[in-house]
Amino acid sequence: MSPRKRTATAALPPPVSPERHAALRGPLLSWYDRNKRDLPWRRTRDPYAIWLSEVMLQQTQVSTVIPYWERFLARFPTVKALASAPLDDVLSGWKGLGYYTRARNLHRAAQEVVERFGGKFPPTAEELITLPGFGRYTAGAVASIAFGEPAPIVDGNVARVLSRLFEVEGLPGDRDREATLWALATELAKGERPGDFNQALMEHGATTCRPESPLCLLCPVRDGCFAYRKGRVHELPPAKVRAAPRKLFLALAVWPHAGTLLFARRADKGLFGGLWELPAVEVDEETPEAEAVQRLSSTLGATLALEGTLDSVRRQLTHRDLTLRLLRVSGGPRPTKSAAFQELRWCTPQEAEALGMSTAMQRALDAVLGHGVLGGDAPAAPAPAKKKAAGRTTRKATGG
């Protein structure tokens, strides 16, 4: 018995008896062998390709990841190729996937694998977790799936599955709850094919032990599930409490010149870090356009005149309600650097395609080009944005 004292309210890690270990592990593994989805990263044993899938899958759905994973791998086939690529190319390959820090960490980690490990991934979770962007989950996933180390993983799926199987109480983020889940996952990872078993836990959570409407009648470990026995499946785990999204208004300078527009690279930290945008300043909902133009002028070190406005673009992020106001301006002198941005660049639409850019900014750019701001007829269909209108119409484009 451990001498460590616990408070009365602390969750005690449920024991995993040898019987229970076997009763869960075997059925889950054979269920996985029969029911696993044919995902492209399950057809490779290349640690680099597996790592890439794990990073892309962070907070992102499988169906979204598949085309990105294939394209990215074709563009950067090896960790060395990724390490030696310019950051702009990497961010461009990540364009539209979100959580862009992942891409910058991916790039840095690739460089460290080359420099510190001679281009070969270290095979243990303990070493992997020292690399940028590797947390406990990703280190365990790569170690177990690519190298067969019996390392545990706990992601959202595993947390849900184990919460139900072992009736683990507590809200997501609760210290004792997390410790309990990792302790359970550590015990269960021990045995044959730890990588497949870890994936079995996730696959089961993703397809059967789902958050809503779990398919308990198809569950291979239903008999051993405490939550099922007690009729508590629907209440475990408790849903996260999420803060309401805050409003964020940005005024963008749409500044055409000789077939180009002015683009700026945002700071590495914060929203859309390191990505390119039409130069933006944060404003309030009430900020008059004239004042927004004034602030863009001083930010860019130029004297700008408002020529007209285009439709605003709205985007819902998890924690932000984003409104992009497009202000078409003219003026001078034309800057090539600014203290407010990492970098400024005058780009044709074609050149801008190669820049890392958020989906919000891509929508704004599509709207700008759709209005023929650069002259001529609306240029070659601005990336037929899946039929949906690029932005809601709040007012007609004006000025000339």
Place this chain on the structure above:
DNA sequence: CAGTCGTGGGA
């Protein structure tokens, strides 16, 4: 520990 960081899809 709580806040931050995106997106497309489904209810």
Place this chain on the structure above:
DNA sequence: TTCCCAAGACT
């Protein structure tokens, strides 16, 4: 239309 999320990491 609106809301909710999904294979986390970092500060």
